[in-house]
Amino acid sequence: MQANSIKPVKSWRSGGTSNFANWYLGNRVTRIDELKVGDVLFDDSNQFDALNLCCITSIKPERNICYAVFCNPYNINEKRVAGDHEFAIWDFDLSEGHFGNKYFRALKEEVTA
Helix, strand or coil, rough: CCEEECCCCCCCCCEEEECCEEEEEEECCCHHCCCCCCCCEEEECCCEEEEEEEEEEEEHHHHHHEEEEECCEEEEEEEECCCCEEEEEEEHHHCCCHHHHEEEEEECCCCCC
16 A cells, blocks of 8 residues: 555555544554654554554563554554554564554644634
């Protein structure tokens, strides 16, 4: 899937989130050093045939790892569902698409007055 800055994302996967509340697909993230805590990403999981939003919760650059949690597209400060837990994203997951996963920046439509 290529970056799309014109239309809100509609999932191309059978599982995961289906309504992304006007989040847009940005560029693919391929390195830990491209991320900061609070960044929101699309997790395109080939392994689970799912597309979800996740929020970066911590980064350990010395270990080449960051942590994220699936988030609610309407309020990224909330988990997608109550049972979601923090998960690890290794640098090789980003660069090699381990298990067929790819991560893309999630961009939110800005409201202008």
